[in-house]
Amino acid sequence: MKFDGLLMIPGPVHLHERIIRAMSRQMMGHRGKEFSEIMRYCVDGLKELFGTKHDVYIISGSGTAGLEAAIASFSNVRRITCVDNGKFGDRLGRIASRYTEADVVRFEWGKSIDLDAVEKSLAEGSEALAFVHNETSTAMLNPAEELAKLAKKYNALVIMDGITSVGGDEVKMDKWGIDVAIVGSQKCLGAPPGLAAVAVNDRAWDYYNEKCPFYLDLAAYRKKLPDMQTPYTPAVPLFFALEEALRIIEEEGLENRIRRHRLMSRAVREWAIEAGLQLFAEPEEPSDYSNTVTAIRMPEGVTDKDLRGTLQKEYGITVSGGQEHLKGKIFRIGTMGNVCKRHVIATLAAVQDILMRYDACKPALHAAIEVLKEL
Amino acid sequence: MKFDGLLMIPGPVHLHERIIRAMSRQMMGHRGKEFSEIMRYCVDGLKELFGTKHDVYIISGSGTAGLEAAIASFSNVRRITCVDNGKFGDRLGRIASRYTEADVVRFEWGKSIDLDAVEKSLAEGSEALAFVHNETSTAMLNPAEELAKLAKKYNALVIMDGITSVGGDEVKMDKWGIDVAIVGSQKCLGAPPGLAAVAVNDRAWDYYNEKCPFYLDLAAYRKKLPDMQTPYTPAVPLFFALEEALRIIEEEGLENRIRRHRLMSRAVREWAIEAGLQLFAEPEEPSDYSNTVTAIRMPEGVTDKDLRGTLQKEYGITVSGGQEHLKGKIFRIGTMGNVCKRHVIATLAAVQDILMRYDACKPALHAAIEVLKEL
Numbered sequence: 001m002k003f004d005g006l007l008m009i010p011g012p013v014h015l016h017e018r019i020i021r022a023m024s025r026q027m028m029g030h031r032g033k034e035f036s037e038i039m040r041y042c043v044d045g046l047k048e049l050f051g052t053k054h055d056v057y058i059i060s061g062s063g064t065a066g067l068e069a070a071i072a073s074f075s076n077v078r079r080i081t082c083v084d085n086g087k088f089g090d091r092l093g094r095i096a097s098r099y100t101e102a103d104v105v106r107f108e109w110g111k112s113i114d115l116d117a118v119e120k121s122l123a124e125g126s127e128a129l130a131f132v133h134n135e136t137s138t139a140m141l142n143p144a145e146e147l148a149k150l151a152k153k154y155n156a157l158v159i160m161d162g163i164t165s166v167g168g169d170e171v172k173m174d175k176w177g178i179d180v181a182i183v184g185s186q187k188c189l190g191a192p193p194g195l196a197a198v199a200v201n202d203r204a205w206d207y208y209n210e211k212c213p214f215y216l217d218l219a220a221y222r223k224k225l226p227d228m229q230t231p232y233t234p235a236v237p238l239f240f241a242l243e244e245a246l247r248i249i250e251e252e253g254l255e256n257r258i259r260r261h262r263l264m265s266r267a268v269r270e271w272a273i274e275a276g277l278q279l280f281a282e283p284e285e286p287s288d289y290s291n292t293v294t295a296i297r298m299p300e301g302v303t304d305k306d307l308r309g310t311l312q313k314e315y316g317i318t319v320s321g322g323q324e325h326l327k328g329k330i331f332r333i334g335t336m337g338n339v340c341k342r343h344v345i346a347t348l349a350a351v352q353d354i355l356m357r358y359d360a361c362k363p364a365l366h367a368a369i370e371v372l373k374e375l
Numbered sequence: 376m377k378f379d380g381l382l383m384i385p386g387p388v389h390l391h392e393r394i395i396r397a398m399s400r401q402m403m404g405h406r407g408k409e410f411s412e413i414m415r416y417c418v419d420g421l422k423e424l425f426g427t428k429h430d431v432y433i434i435s436g437s438g439t440a441g442l443e444a445a446i447a448s449f450s451n452v453r454r455i456t457c458v459d460n461g462k463f464g465d466r467l468g469r470i471a472s473r474y475t476e477a478d479v480v481r482f483e484w485g486k487s488i489d490l491d492a493v494e495k496s497l498a499e500g501s502e503a504l505a506f507v508h509n510e511t512s513t514a515m516l517n518p519a520e521e522l523a524k525l526a527k528k529y530n531a532l533v534i535m536d537g538i539t540s541v542g543g544d545e546v547k548m549d550k551w552g553i554d555v556a557i558v559g560s561q562k563c564l565g566a567p568p569g570l571a572a573v574a575v576n577d578r579a580w581d582y583y584n585e586k587c588p589f590y591l592d593l594a595a596y597r598k599k600l601p602d603m604q605t606p607y608t609p610a611v612p613l614f615f616a617l618e619e620a621l622r623i624i625e626e627e628g629l630e631n632r633i634r635r636h637r638l639m640s641r642a643v644r645e646w647a648i649e650a651g652l653q654l655f656a657e658p659e660e661p662s663d664y665s666n667t668v669t670a671i672r673m674p675e676g677v678t679d680k681d682l683r684g685t686l687q688k689e690y691g692i693t694v695s696g697g698q699e700h701l702k703g704k705i706f707r708i709g710t711m712g713n714v715c716k717r718h719v720i721a722t723l724a725a726v727q728d729i730l731m732r733y734d735a736c737k738p739a740l741h742a743a744i745e746v747l748k749e750l
Contacts, residue, residue: 005403012402012611023612024399027387027567028380029693060569061436062607065590072588095589186608192402194435194569194610213447213588214470215440232437233561235569235610236387237398318404 003316008347010136010164010293010320012186012193013337015241019191022244023237030236036228038243042197043228045246048254049189050162050181050199051172057221058242059196060235063163063184065216066196068095070159070180072212073219074204075099077127077157083147085113087137087323088161092130099209109326110138110295112284119150128157128207133181134165137323139295139332140281141169141288148177157207163187163196167249168261168336169291179204185238188261188292190337191245194238248338260375261291264335264344267371268294271348274364275355280330292336295322297329299360304328307354315350341372378691383722385511385539385668385695387561387568388712390616394566397619398612405611411603413618417572418603420621423629424564425537425556425574426547432596433617434571435610438538438559440591441571443470445534445555447587448594449579450474452502452532458522460488462512462698463536467505474584484701485513485670487659494525503532503582508556509540512698514670514707515656515663516544523552532582538562538571542624543636543711544666554579560613563636563667565712566620569613623713635750636666639710639719642746643669646723649739650730655705667711670697672704674735679703682729690725716747 007014028034039058046056059066071080071092077100082093085107093104103121107113113131122129129151133144144160151158159180162171166181168188173181179201186193200218208219220231249257269289272279280295281288298307304321308331311317322330333351335344348368355361382389403409414433421431434441446455446467452475457468460482468479478496482488488506497504504526508519519535526533534555537546541556543563548556554576561568573593583594595606624632644664647654655670656663673682679696683706686692697705708726710719723743730736 005401007402007404009404012405012608015402020399020401024395026380026395027382027390027561029382029384030387030568032687032693060610061440061590062609064607065436065440068588068590098586098589184608186402192610192612193405193608194613211473213443213591214473215436215443215591216588232439233387233559233568234437235435235567235613237567237612237616238569238610241612312407318407 006317006343008317008319008333008339008343010187010332010334011184011336013190013334014339014343015192016190016248016338018248019241019244022240025240027236030234031229035236038239039228042239042242042246045250046183046197049167049171052174052199052201054199054201055222055225056197056199057218057225058230059198059221060194061196062193063182063196064091066182066184066198067161069216069218070182070198071095071130072099072216073209074157074159074180074207075212076207076209079103079126080128080130081105081118081121081126083113083118083131083142085109085111085138085140086132086135088132088135092132092161096130110140110281112288113142115146115150118147122151122154122156126154126156128159130159132161134169134290134292136164136290136293138281139290139293140283141290144178145176152177157204164292164336168257170258173199185242188336189242189245190248191242192238194235195242261335263371263375265289265291265294267344267368268333268335268348270371271364271368272296274367275352275361277361293332293334295330295332298331299355299358302355302358302360306358307331307351310354311350317347317350319347341375344372345369381692381718383692383694383708383714383718385562385707385709386559386711388565388709389714389718390567391565391623391713393623394616394619397615400615402611405609406604410611413614414603417614417617417621420625421558421572424542424546427549427574427576429574429576430597430600431572431574432593432600433605434573434596435569436571437568438557438571439466441557441559441573442536444591444593445557445573446470446505447474447591448584449532449534449555449582450587451582451584454478454501455503455505456480456493456496456501458488458493458506458517460484460486460513460515460517461507461510463507463510467507467536471505485515485656487663488517490521490525493522497526497529497531501529501531503534505534507536508546509544509665509667511539511665511668513656514665514668515658516665519553520551527552532579539667539711543633545633548574560617563711564617564620565623566617567613569610570617636710638746638750640664640666640669642719642743643708643710643723645746646739646743647671649742650727650736652736668707668709670705670707673706674730674733677730677733677735681733682706682726685729686725692722692725694722716750719747720744
């Protein structure tokens with residue numbers, strides 16, 4: 001028998017059955033009132049999660065499409081500072097350099113950002129700052145509020161990749177002074193992949209670049225927003241799913257949801273430490289650990305196939321490997337979206353079972369259960 | 376009671392129930408073997424529909440995203456000639472001009488293309504030609520094979536927007552000498568909106584522009600194709616739907632499918648003429664009528680709300696209005712994807728019922744039924 005799968009990766013996430021069912025629906029005209037009502041609910045819900053009163057534009061495409069829409073649309077800057085301490089920080093620099101001069105401030109993957117180095121780059125004449133809030137490649141949370149404050153000192157536009165934090169961790173765009181932020185549908189929102197949303201305050205439009213890509217030109221999305229329409233045909237079934245995902249978030253309550261995400265990732269970390277495993281991230285402050293994903297070093301003598309292959313085969317559970325130079329060196333457990341206590345415990349029990357065959361860890365489920373009791 | 380809707384617009388199309396059900400499925404890891412097998416089936420199926428042996432890249436985004444990926448990725452040309460005899464021809468020019476010099480050769484909407492005018496532009500030094508195969512804004516089919524032949528005379532790259540023809544009308548990319556072609560999921564393929572596919576032959580890569588947008592850079596898609604993966608997280612539920620849509624096409628057979636599309640649109644045209652209505656398109660050859668959509672002039676004294684509003688309210692049927700300067704002046708009936716005889720007849724009967732209240736047409740269903748008998 002083939003197991004019913006359980007996805008415990010940092011997105012796409014395992015779907016709540018209500019969201020699966022929500023997609024199973026006949027198409028509707030995307031220029032009609034019925035679609036606009038769905039879109040209005042989505043836009044309003046997303047504003048809450050971004051912590052903004054400003055516009056939110058929904059793009060049919062992956063998180064990367066949203067990221068590029070944000071950077072390209074507001075790339076009328078002489079220079080942009082991009083903070084890179086992981087794969088997605090690296091991606092920011094790659095995207096930005098297609099539009100303007102990008103000064104990529106690099107830090108070792110898994111290490112905290114040095115704010116002084118970022119300030120130095122800003123002081124050298126950057127007009128914008130882009131950074132990743134929650135870096136899933138290394139399982140770290142970067143200090144968004146501090147970075148935004150620093151940028152304001154130099155009057156720089158602040159663009160935040162919140163793809164894997166919005167909806168699962170605290171994001172206060174307006175309060176923190178973030179001008180542009182991005183989220184992906186298939187992460188903490190708990191919806192399937194294929195939509196990205198970009199929140200944009202008024203100030204960002206001073207940096208608008210009219211030569212940005214046509215499909216990703218946020219001015220076209222802005223023009224259609226009062227009618228709650230999109231400039232190009234939206235991925236309608238994914239809007240059905242997003243609407244249901246946002247209803248689930250509303251029912252849970254954002255504060256409860258953030259608390260759940262924090263407890264789930266803390267449970268994974270405490271289990272790992274108790275089991276004698278090593279976390280990959282070595283942040284200066286415990287608050288720099290990601291609250292939505294955990295990266296653990298692969299124990300010596302255990303290959304990716306040994307762990308992830310067996311986990312898949314015997315338990316039907318998928319966890320992520322490392323990316324780029326971390327391939328085979330770490331594994332990552334996503335605890336995002338609508339997964340709950342039993343998913344986390346089952347995953348840790350399965351990983352532990354397999355690693356113990358290699359004498360690579362000791363029983364430590366109690367440490368996770370202790371944390372999850374609070375849920 | 377609110378009616379179960381019937382979409383008879385030129386996309387998104389009414390979905391076959393098998394496709395609706397196909398989306399209702401738990402997510403899977405998009406880097407795993409199971410997803411790759413789905414993608415392989417989709418790529419192979421699309422190659423057949425494009426009439427190509429070359430690569431097909433699937434992008435999560437609307438048809439416009441596919442169009443821009445095609446134009447931007449291969450925009451390393453001094454000048455591109457864009458043929459414009461409708462809204463989507465106009466869009467080609469708008470996209471192309473963000474990347475290179477675009478010479479837009481304009482014709483009146485609803486009129487056939489004058490090949491001499493296109494040749495003149497090519498002769499003046501264009502290195503590429505872009506045109507729309509099936510122009511849904513006016514319901515015309517442009518002469519793809521002749522345009523490609525003309526371009527070859529000037530050794531120009533040929534980019535064809537096949538968004539609303541591939542899978543419903545004859546497209547022979549390799550045979551006709553088309554270098555790059557694009558299709559959208561929500562048109563003749565019969566799938567929901569949110570995916571676009573771009574077919575690219577080897578020659579196109581001579582025109583590759585490495586400064587194209589990151590998300591739409593087809594080189595990234597090309598790199599991942601041997602592993603049957605996408606460079607960025609794909610819209611997984613839409614791949615489930617596309618796979619099922621392509622299975623339905625395989626079962627019907629492409630030739631039968633094209634024949635069905637041609638008969639359905641001919642039925643609409645013959646009904647309209649017999650009913651005393653006027654077709655909007657005034658092509659030089661009957662073969663220039665679209666085989667997937669029909670545009671009809673709104674009879675005098677009938678408003679858009681009178682016809683389309685009542686149709687929606689009383690029958691639950693959606694047909695399209697006119698776009699841009701044609702708003703309120705025409706209405707358009709899409710006969711794309713998996714709609715069948717009964718959908719066409721019901722739509723014409725309903726439109727006729729409403730127009731007769733204004734003495735704006737006469738009974739003519741027999742003309743449509745006569746054509747549809749051949750199905």
